[in-house]
Amino acid sequence: QQQVKQSPQSLIVQKGGISIINCAYENTAFDYFPWYQQFPGKGPALLIAIRPDVSEKKEGRFTISFNKSAKQFSLHIMDSQPGDSATYFCAATPLTGANNLFFGTGTRLTVIP
Amino acid sequence: DVKVTQSSRYLVKRTGEKVFLECVQDMDHENMFWYRQDPGLGLRLIYFSYDVKMKEKGDIPEGYSVSREKKERFSLILESASTNQTSMYLCASCRDRGRGGYTFGSGTRLTVV
Numbered sequence: 001q002q003q004v005k006q007s008p009q010s011l012i013v014q015k016g017g018i019s020i021i022n023c024a025y026e027n028t029a030f031d032y033f034p035w036y037q038q039f040p041g042k043g044p045a046l047l048i049a050i051r052p053d054v055s056e057k058k059e060g061r062f063t064i065s066f067n068k069s070a071k072q073f074s075l076h077i078m079d080s081q082p083g084d085s086a087t088y089f090c091a092a093t094p095l096t097g098a099n100n101l102f103f104g105t106g107t108r109l110t111v112i113p
Numbered sequence: 114d115v116k117v118t119q120s121s122r123y124l125v126k127r128t129g130e131k132v133f134l135e136c137v138q139d140m141d142h143e144n145m146f147w148y149r150q151d152p153g154l155g156l157r158l159i160y161f162s163y164d165v166k167m168k169e170k171g172d173i174p175e176g177y178s179v180s181r182e183k184k185e186r187f188s189l190i191l192e193s194a195s196t197n198q199t200s201m202y203l204c205a206s207c208r209d210r211g212r213g214g215y216t217f218g219s220g221t222r223l224t225v226v
Contacts (some may be wrong), residue, residue: 009153036215043117043203043217044156089156099210100146100171105155 003027004092006104013111019077021107023090026071030092033073034101035064038087047088048075051095080111116140117218119204125224132191134221136204144210145187147171147179150201150220162187163210194225 006023013019023033034049050057050064050073057064063076077084090104120135138145146161148171158171160179168179176198180188187206191198204218 006155036217041219043205043219044215045217046214100158100161101215103156105153 002105003102004090004104006090006107008107009105010108011110013077013080013109015080015082015111015113017080017111019075019080019084019109019111021075021088021090021109022072023074023092023104024070024072025092025102027092027094027102028071029094030102032093032095033064033066034091035062035075036089036091036103038089038106040086044087044089077109080109082111082113085109085111117204117206117216119202119218119221121221122219123222123224125226126191126194128195128225130191130194130225132194132223132225134189134191134202134204134223136187136189136218137185138187138204138206138216139185140206140208140216141184142206142208142216143184144207145181146205146207146215147177147187147189148203148205149173150203156203159189191223194223196225199223199225 004025035047036044037047038044048059052068061078066073088107091101093101117138147159148156162168162181178190202221205215207215
């Protein structure tokens with residue numbers, strides 16, 4: 001059973017546009033939500049993360065929006081660039097206790113010039 | 114810069130062979146993980162280890178085993194390789210499980226023929 005559901009599976013965006021990737025979860029114990037970015041031929045790398053005590057976190061052109069009541073969170077990439085073309089994974093875990101990350105199935109983003 | 118190093122970038126093995134995938138981290142992390150990555154399925158946890166000589170099954174352990182004789186090294190073993198084990202294998206490590214700060218290696222692309 002997929003603990004974190006991610007959509008879409010693939011996304012094509014024009015340069016300068018906004019890329020939006022959505023994730024949903026059911027486990028109310030989850031309280032840490034990171035996003036990982038993976039370029040071809042590389043392993044995933046931590047991009048940005050959020051805790052549920054805030055509804056939004058922004059780092060440069062990357063923003064996580066979090067809706068605790070809906071148990072959904074999303075990644076927004078503003079002014080998308082060809083260099084943002086990568087696979088993005090959302091993830092979730094409870095912060096307390098020794099728990100592993102639960103990953104979404106990934107979104108392959110292509111930004112076309 | 115912290116590193117997780119996977120010994121092979123590409124491997125081609127024959128059906129029935131015993132295959133060893135090696136992973137070394139230089140961050141003194143307690144926790145290490147093996148994932149396989151397949152299109153549309155995301156990252157699936159095979160095994161993880163939270164201490165030397167300790168191991169735990171992940172979501173898809175069948176056909177795999179692991180070894181952790183030293184803190185910095187975590188090996189994935191395919192006892193008898195099969196074609197359905199053709200995949201990208203990713204090793205990761207972290208200091209505190211549940212904190213989400215995973216560092217991934219660049220992956221090993223294994224093809225079983």
